[in-house]
C-alpha cells in the first residue's frame with residue numbers, strides 16, 4: 001500500500017493554506033533583518049494581570065477538566081460581556097459554550113450544522129479556514145465576493161447573486177480578516193433580511209469587533225429576529241492579545257449550542273482550565289487593556305494607510321481589525337510577485353491577497369500590529385521598492 | 390489633547406521624526422508642540438532611565454527614601470518645607486503624602502555617608518521638621534516602567550500567520 005492512499009479523499013483534495021507557502025519563503029531569510037507585516041496576531045504580550053491569574057490558578061491546583069460547556073463563572077462573564085458590548089442576551093447555563101479558540105467553535109458549528117452536500121455561503125477574501133472547515137464537514141462552500149469599491153463590505157446584492165438552492169448557512173466575519181471590511185447597520189439589516197428570506201443559519205465570527213476604530217460595531221445577532229438563527233463566535237485572541245492561550249466561545253439558541261456541545265464533548269472534552277481562568281480575568285478586569293491597545297492600533301492604522309496612499313498603493317481605511325489591504329496593481333506586479341520581490345529586495349513580509357481566496361487578487365495583506373518604529377521603516381522600504389519598479 | 394503629549398504618555402522613545410510620522414504631522418509641527426509643552430511647564434525635561442546597579446551607570450548609586458514629619462505652618466501649610474527641601478541637589482523627587490508622615494523625599498548620593506550626613510545635617514535640622522525615617526534602597530526590580538531583568542523573553546511570534 002502506498003501511504004498517501006490512506007488519506008481520505010476530501011482531505012487529500014484540500015489544498016494547503018497559501019499562507020504556509022509564504023511562511024516557508026520568509027523562514028528562508030532567517031537571520032536577516034526582515035520586518036514582518038505578515039502576522040495575524042497582536043504584537044502585545046497578554047497583559048500581566050491576566051498571565052498572573054493563570055499562574056495563580058495553577059498554584060491553587062486548578063488542573064482538572066471543567067464541565068464540557070466550560071466554567072460556569074466564565075460563561076456568566078461571557079454572557080455579561082456579550083450583553084453589555086453587543087446588546088445580545090444569552091443564558092450562561094445553556095446558550096454559551098467555551099471552546100479552544102474561535103477556530104474550534106467554527107469547526108464545531110460546521111460539523112454540527114452541515115449535512116453532506118449542504119451549501120454554505122461565505123464572503124471572500126476571508127480568513128483562510130472558512131472554506132476548508134466547510135469542506136472538511138462535507139459541505140459545499142460558496143464564495144461571495146466583496147469589493148474594494150465597497151471598502152470590502154458585504155452587500156446583500158452580492159449575496160443574492162451568489163445564492164444557490166440548497167444553501168443552509170452563511171458565515172460572516174466583520175470586521176474582516178484580511179480586508180478590515182465591515183458593514184453598516186443598514187447593510188447588516190439587508191443581509192439579515194436575506195438570511196431570513198432564504199432561511200439561513202448565520203455564523204458570525206466577530207473576533208475583531210473590539211478593534212473597530214470608526215463608529216460602533218453592530219452584531220447581526222442583535223438585529224430583530226436574528227438571535228434565533230445566529231451563532232455568535234468570539235474569543236480572546238485579538239482584543240485581549242491572547243492568541244497562544246487558545247480560548248474562545250460560541251453563543252446561540254440552546255438546541256444549537258447543545259448540538260455543538262455534543263461534537264465538542266466527544267472531540268475536545270473542554271477547553272484548558274488555565275486558559276479559562278485567564279479568560280475570566282480578562283473579561284472581569286481587562287477592558288482598559290483592550291482600550292489601550294486599540295488606541296495604538298488606531299494610530300498605526302492611520303499611519304500605514306496614509307503611507308500606502310502616499311506611496312501610490314491605493315488603500316481604503318479599514319474600519320476595524322489590524323490589517324490593511326492595499327491594491328498593488330498600480331505597480332504592474334501580481335500580488336504574489338509583489339510580495340515575493342518586496343521580501344527578497346527590501347526584506348518586508350506581506351501576505352499575497354490570493355492566500356485569502358480568488359477575490360484577494362491584486363491586493364496584499366499588511367498587518368499593522370507592530371511597533372511604530374518598525375512600521376515607519378517598513379513603509380519607507382515599501383516606498384523604495386515601489387519607486388524602483 | 391496635544392497629539393505629541395499623547396505619544397509621550399505612551400512611554401515609548403520615538404524621535405521627533407518618528408513622532409511626526411505616527412501623528413501625521415510635519416517635524417516642525419512636532420517641535421512646536423514640544424516647545425509649547427515646555428512653555429506650559431508640562432514637559433519639564435528629558436532623562437534617561439538607567440539601571441543604576443550596572444557599573445557603567447553607577448556614578449551616584451546610593452539611593453534612599455526618607456519619610457519626613459513636619460509641623461505645618463499657619464499660612465504656608467507644608468509648601469514652604471517641601472519647596473525648601475526640594476531645592477537640595479541630593480533630592481530627586483519630593484511629594485506631600487497622606488497618612489503616617491507628611492513628605493516623602495527621594496534622595497541620591499555618591500555614598501552612604503554622604504546621604505546620611507545630608508539627612509542629619511541638612512534635612513533634620515530644618516526648623517519644624519519633627520522626625521525623619523530613612524530607608525536605603527537595596528535593589529531595584531523595576532525603574533519607571535522598565536523591568537530590570539528585561540521582562541518578557543524576545544518575541545517568538547511567527548513571521549507569517551493566518
Ligand SMILES: Cc1ncc(COP(=O)(O)O)c(C=O)c1O
Pocket residue numbers: 040100101102103104127173176177205207234235236237243246247248551
Ligand atoms: C477571522 C478569524 N477568525 C478566527 C481566527 C482564529 O481565532 P482563535 O485564535 O480564537 O482560534 C482568526 C485568527 O487569525 C481570524 O482572523
